[in-house]
Amino acid sequence: MRIQPLGDSAIILDFADESSDAAELLRRSLSAADALEHANIPGVIEVTSAYQSVALFLDLSRIASVVDGRSIADFLHDRIVSLVRSKGHRSRIRTRSVEVPVCYDLELAPDLARVAEQTSLEQTEVIALHSSATYTTACIGFMPGFPFLAGLSAKLHLPRLATPRTHVPAGSVAIAGAQAGIYPFESPGGWNVIGRTPLRLFDADANPPALLRPGDRVRFRIITRDEFDKFLP
Amino acid sequence: MIVLSAGFQTTVQDCGRFGFRKFGVAVAGALDPVSLRLMNLVVGNDQGAAGLEIASGRVRLQFDDERLIAWCGGEFEVLAGGTPIPQLHCARISAGAVCEIQAKRGRAWLAISGGIEVPEVLGSRSTDLRAHFGGQNGRALRDKDELLFGVRSALAMSIALRLPAAVSDWSAPRLFAPGGVLRVVRGRRWDDFDEGVRAKLLARKFRVAMNSDRMGLRLEGERISNGTTPELPSEAVASGTIQVPRDGAPIVLLADCQTIGGYPKIGHVITVDLARAAQLQPLDEVGFELVPLAEAQELLLGQEKDIALFRAGLQARFA
Known part of the structure; x- marks a missing residue:
């Protein structure tokens, strides 16, 4: 684990040197983020994790008031290393499993036919590959509630669109490179859209506001167009 | 109202x-x-x-x-x-x-x-x-x-x-003076950029592009890198983070920026200079000056003390 500054008011913990396995790095980041979030270190405003790193955002004045003569860097380093290295917290991570219904109707899946063509698969095979995998939410970003899902079948790895669309509808289920994702809002976007979910991925009035959080396991369940149209959340 | x-x-x-x-x-x-x-x-x-x-x-x-x-x-x-x-x-x-x-x-x-x-x-x-x-x-x-x-x-x-x-x-x-020089601390990928790229960041003047907004200041002028610094898996970014995308034109992220990004981070505008960054508008010239992290943190702590002093003064006079 490397601890480095992220500007003057945040630090980043990078686990890349601990494993060459992406899934293991993700596990380490998630468990460290969980431990640090529950540790209530004075002056740590919030903790985030992504793929193989954890970031701590700091209230410098608050930390300066408790460091007791030590440097801010030393104070944080000691607290972080002892927390992350202690084994006790690892067991606390509970993985949630979330099922996301997806309709692969061509009207809702503007890129499905092309994805099938580019991968030399039948459309039904694309759907089967996409919906039979179990994904892990590596992080939420790009826009509120947008999950970056690891675990896409290597047969479906395709580049982003050469020219991003100006309007991708909310709920669009999409793939790009080695990742799967879901658009929470209508927005511009360059991922290959192969279906749509009727679920709401983000609701600013709810707490937590996002359907998914880092570490969640995600499976896609095929629904018909009729089920999609009649879906009540 | x-x-x-x-x-x-x-x-x-x-x-x-x-x-x-x-x-x-x-x-x-x-x-x-x-x-x-x-x-x-x-x-x-x-x-x-x-x-x-x-x-x-x-x-x-x-x-x-x-x-x-x-x-x-x-x-x-x-x-x-x-x-x-x-x-x-x-x-x-x-x-x-x-x-x-x-x-x-x-x-x-x-x-x-x-x-x-x-x-x-x-x-x-x-x-x-x-x-x-x-x-x-x-x-x-x-x-x-x-x-x-x-x-x-x-x-x-x-x-x-x-x-x-x-x-x-x-x-x-008044806790800041407007100006076109933003002080920066090293980003964690600083050493992954060629020395020439780092020198250019600190020596050149850039121009704030028209498509800059509350998400970030996009900078035009000389491309400082040829995009050879490898991208890593996305990680946290924050207001002040300076990313260098493959096209070599730096972007200074501001308050509305997304939470994670994959472009290599060459540096970070120090927190006390975000006030300056907030005053920059399209076509303005901007340059960067490297300062040690400890100095950036001292400046920030000093600024917080100034705010606390002003607050205490108001309380003493009016409360």
């Missing part, structure tokens, strides 16, 4: 939305939170109350009842009921009077006693323009919008009682 003219990209902001970055929620908030905090103090508010961030155009606000107002930021002309209000001062605006704000350069923050009382969303009243929530219905103000204010604090009442005229004879300290 009725918004007679909304100007362009006038938004309700507080000091930002914290605790939800892990769900992809941007911090948003005033691009220069220190200015908003100081102006809140001047009108007797908590530092974190919501005010207006004004970017350009002409803004006209009609007040329903008597309030204290204070503003600071770039070059603006502000009149309250026809009386010019210098920045950093406390002014009284009477019921029915109109506050006229003409933007000339940069951005300004306006605080009003009682604060703007839009609903809190995820713990903040800041406008998230990209995700369309917070502030006034998740968008910039429009003509004819009506905004409610909160209850004036005892401190605000006391300040108002002891205002000898429409404008105070005291003011908040």
